[in-house]
Amino acid sequence: MTGTQPLLPEKDSEEAEMIVASHVEDAEVQFRGVLTSDWSNTLCAAPIAIGILGECMLVSSVKAAKMVTIDNPHLESKRLTTNLLHIFQTGRSAFLEAQVGMATISAYANQVGSPNGVINKIVMRLGRPKTALNEKNLKNDLKSLKSKALNCAIEASNIYESFKKWSKDTDTLWRAVHDKEAENLDAQRKKREEAEELERKKAEAKKAEEDAQHKAAEQKKKRDKAGQLHKEFNEDGVSALNMHAGAAISFINPTLGWGIMGLTMLCSWGVEKNALDAEALYEEQMQRVRDIEFAETKLAKDMEILMSDRSGLVDAEKVLGDAIGRLMDLQDQIQKLLLFFISIVKVVEIVINHYEKDYLPKLEDDVAPENEEEAAELREEILAEAVKVKIHFATIQHIAGAYVELSDKHIVGGFKEIGELGLSDSSITTESRKLKELQLKEYKSRSSASVRETSQRAQLELRGTLKTIVEGSAGGILIKRNGVV
Numbered sequence: 001m002t003g004t005q006p007l008l009p010e011k012d013s014e015e016a017e018m019i020v021a022s023h024v025e026d027a028e029v030q031f032r033g034v035l036t037s038d039w040s041n042t043l044c045a046a047p048i049a050i051g052i053l054g055e056c057m058l059v060s061s062v063k064a065a066k067m068v069t070i071d072n073p074h075l076e077s078k079r080l081t082t083n084l085l086h087i088f089q090t091g092r093s094a095f096l097e098a099q100v101g102m103a104t105i106s107a108y109a110n111q112v113g114s115p116n117g118v119i120n121k122i123v124m125r126l127g128r129p130k131t132a133l134n135e136k137n138l139k140n141d142l143k144s145l146k147s148k149a150l151n152c153a154i155e156a157s158n159i160y161e162s163f164k165k166w167s168k169d170t171d172t173l174w175r176a177v178h179d180k181e182a183e184n185l186d187a188q189r190k191k192r193e194e195a196e197e198l199e200r201k202k203a204e205a206k207k208a209e210e211d212a213q214h215k216a217a218e219q220k221k222k223r224d225k226a227g228q229l230h231k232e233f234n235e236d237g238v239s240a241l242n243m244h245a246g247a248a249i250s251f252i253n254p255t256l257g258w259g260i261m262g263l264t265m266l267c268s269w270g271v272e273k274n275a276l277d278a279e280a281l282y283e284e285q286m287q288r289v290r291d292i293e294f295a296e297t298k299l300a301k302d303m304e305i306l307m308s309d310r311s312g313l314v315d316a317e318k319v320l321g322d323a324i325g326r327l328m329d330l331q332d333q334i335q336k337l338l339l340f341f342i343s344i345v346k347v348v349e350i351v352i353n354h355y356e357k358d359y360l361p362k363l364e365d366d367v368a369p370e371n372e373e374e375a376a377e378l379r380e381e382i383l384a385e386a387v388k389v390k391i392h393f394a395t396i397q398h399i400a401g402a403y404v405e406l407s408d409k410h411i412v413g414g415f416k417e418i419g420e421l422g423l424s425d426s427s428i429t430t431e432s433r434k435l436k437e438l439q440l441k442e443y444k445s446r447s448s449a450s451v452r453e454t455s456q457r458a459q460l461e462l463r464g465t466l467k468t469i470v471e472g473s474a475g476g477i478l479i480k481r482n483g484v485v
Contacts, residue, residue: 398462405454409447409450
């Protein structure tokens, strides 16, 4: 079957393109998520997690926190708690997104290596290779590819579980810190209500104190006036005269005499008693105000303790310590996953070579002229299946390349850089803490931009590769259907 490619009628060309499009549409849709959010989120998760860990280590430094809370303990403690809540919320979202990406990769690798996967399907459609040696080599290569694909799925699943466990821990910790903060805020609210009630009682007590003071002053004036009159009466003999007159009259009329004497004494005693009662009431109201002011002082101290409470950070520091170890384990798992990706890429090239150098020539040699139309349809189906396999392979290659690059730059490099910052150093000073905050912010900004650039570049390259695969397969169908070798 030799010749040159003729000009195809427009109808045949459109038909061939529709055949290819219908066969590859499912494959393109299947990996659309990998090309966009799932893949991108998974790639971004590691440096995000490292940056989050750095923030947590920095804000949970006990000595640093104490040093920076001297100026304004209320605001600084509030800032620390707010930061922790924000960090854990962000971390939880990043880990959940990474779970989705890893679950996609795990299922995707399973599709490559499973007994009913695309590799077995295309082998069944193609039949046996031309020679026994080729068949043996192909079986070994396919076995290796399936094994590596399944191992890749297992590793991706393990990493998925790590992200799941970590997101659960951050969720639990976030809720603990949130609940502690809510409990603290509720206690502060009650203290504020208590303070408002004390303020109201204090205002009432102050008013009563002022009234008592005014009354005491009035009674004092009356007592002073009565004392002055009593003195004048004594000097003038009026009071003594009244008493003598009362005594004399009592011999004549006892009731009238004793009444005059009693009235004289009662007037003096009544004025004195009113003054003493007013002074006692004033002292009582003053003591009431002092008691309220003491309660206000105690309440202010209680509120200060609540505002500067860091007990919720104790749990945070413990979980952060566990998170460091878990992130190191995650790094090892990702390294294993990268090795599987790299191995798969190598085997992919071998399988494609088998397809191009062994299966296609065999197909051409085995087809009789009278079966050309049937063979053409078979070739179309085989090439369409090949497109699906190539899309799987190409996607794995680009994901592997992006992971290798990001692992070297950000997973391994990120741990080293965060470690060199010494974020949990107990001797950290206020000045060095501010510097480390800037360095951490710069690391996060730099790594985020790098991850975004790597992800976008890899996705563009993959889209270009998929376009080439589809167009090349369409060209192959057009050529084969028209008798060109």
